[in-house]
Amino acid sequence: MPRLASKPQTITASPIRRIATLLDEARRKSDIISFGGGAPSLPPPQEVIDHLINYIKSYPQKAVGYGATRGMIELRELIAEDLKKYWNVSYDPKEEIMIVNGGTEGIYLALGAILEKDEEVIVLDPTYLGYHEPIKLFGGRVRTVPVSVENGYQPKIEDVKKVISPLTKAFILLSPDNPTGRVVTEEFVRDLVDLAVEHDFWIIFDAVYKHISYGRPTPWVDSFKGARERTITINSFSKEASIPGFRLGYITGPPEAIEVMEKLKQYVSLAPDTPGQIAMIKFLESGIKDRYLNEIVLPTYKRRRDFMYKCIQEYLPEAKTSLPEGAFYFFVNLEEYLKAMERDDEEFANRLLYRKSVVVIPGKYFGEMGKGHVRMTFVSEPEERIEEGLKRMNAYVYSYM
């Protein structure tokens, strides 16, 4: 075999994808309770499914035909209306919005469009697993800003200032956050935008969980003075419409940036999924989205969040965590238990799956600061299973105490 390229060999495969594979196998053997994955656990809105089925039935060829690289203009117009309605920011659907193949492609294109070799991108620690490797693929370097449970996982602007350098090219802000559930404060965003203007760097605002919040909504970076011309926003339909299998999202940004990302996209994936776009046009039309989120998704997830919080306090009283304001996850500091067990978070997670058939994600996968934590999804299991899972965790940790 001729040589493979060196850089792609140095990047690490996502450990969560690895766990997904393990899990598939484990599930066949026993009754697994999963606090692991980050997939929505509800079906998409029935009206959207019905519409899609009717459309495919009536226009099979059109339903699966080629589309434009930027996506359907009808969908982009509806997205512009939607962003105006929810965040009071106006985007030109032709020039400032592009449909992408999921938030993952959005991040990839954004980093590809801005990064030069050796430039630095600041991310929080812990953070989503999917940022470090594409930064490295484009030749960039990762700088991190620590956050911790004591402060509700909120970043401090002084810590950001400490890592800014002449090579700083971008800051990635995920809010609501994976793995911590944190929604950033208005104050932090204002200060961050000021820093970005002063030091002329980009903000990549990863808003894939934007509609999954249980109290105040996330501040919208673009609505802060000076932000618009230096912000690329990443959005996904996976979480808000529960359709991750269509790989569909969208990005916003300055027209020049969208143009460069469109050129990249032509050679990365050519165009987004057509039937998914047809489904999402229906989703954004005629109030389906509002009803789905407010009557089904958010009440269900909020109930499960509150219930898991109660269970954590009851069954893992020595754990420290922060009530997530958004997204799907508790990020739980288990140091008290891990000390007694003489295990790190990864060994803990492996043993817990083996001994008690409960899946949690080791915190160290999300960064240095994640060590001693586990991430626990509260959307994947109904209440009685959440309690059962926490009971199993209790039995496991107290066998060592």
Add this chain to the structure above:
Amino acid sequence: MPRLASKPQTITASPIRRIATLLDEARRKSDIISFGGGAPSLPPPQEVIDHLINYIKSYPQKAVGYGATRGMIELRELIAEDLKKYWNVSYDPKEEIMIVNGGTEGIYLALGAILEKDEEVIVLDPTYLGYHEPIKLFGGRVRTVPVSVENGYQPKIEDVKKVISPLTKAFILLSPDNPTGRVVTEEFVRDLVDLAVEHDFWIIFDAVYKHISYGRPTPWVDSFKGARERTITINSFSKEASIPGFRLGYITGPPEAIEVMEKLKQYVSLAPDTPGQIAMIKFLESGIKDRYLNEIVLPTYKRRRDFMYKCIQEYLPEAKTSLPEGAFYFFVNLEEYLKAMERDDEEFANRLLYRKSVVVIPGKYFGEMGKGHVRMTFVSEPEERIEEGLKRMNAYVYSYM
């Protein structure tokens, strides 16, 4: 706005995607006859559509749920059976096959997995538009081997030898070819594989049109001695199942290469489309594919090919072309006419659209050797419209003669 990265700005947007946009607008104004696009013009098999509809109806959540990065194992197993049946080559569905988001992503991942800065990739000239730019994005350089109508657009191995250098990392072979319709000879593939072994380079075998051939099938690169460990094969469901809107294809390669491409894919697109995979499982099961290709697709396309050939000879007698053995296109040398008109192929195409509402693609888009040619798709229009289009071209060129 902070700086954008320099390299993505230097790549060119695909002119065909630009034409698609123009065409959309033009279509509203007049009766356009399109010999332009490369999209299949038939609906997908009805059984596949019915199955997909039933599946979505019965399992809406599963139908649009997350899948594995490599794709569904059931689909990969069916692909392995299919490749065995058609090309008599055995692939391990776990280790040697990965589902990708269309042939475009396949090419992108393959180049990304093998190319180091300044390494060279050999492509034929003319060739598909989508190779040059991703080669450049990964820091590579393009070397070209000319082919011409006199030789039925068949490449000569001596010409390949002339451009091999110590920096040669890969050769991209597209067969059946876009834009020429050429199916390469067994002899050429054998010699190419020998060269690849001798000089230790990769062959990227782009087989997206593999089932669209009207006589002898394309030789399968992997079946030649020594090829297997240095070949990545790119396949697409877009052409053979007429489902380009699902962005679905697959690649084969040595396990180590698949592993690296999977890692890249995690950060490029995470996973392939789920409903599309469900549809393609049905397509490969129980003989639907064979019936669809042999009873519908190939007879329809072959009839149109033969008819367009007759029309070209009748209405453009000074043109030179080669009867395509596969794919969707005639690549037509119009030099005799263009000389008289004092126009190049791009001006010709622009004027033809403006004056006669007929779309053809300028040959120079496909490389230096494409100058003086146009590409004409024969699958997009039924026979009477093909004749009408050629009549209009005749009226246009003879107004100058």
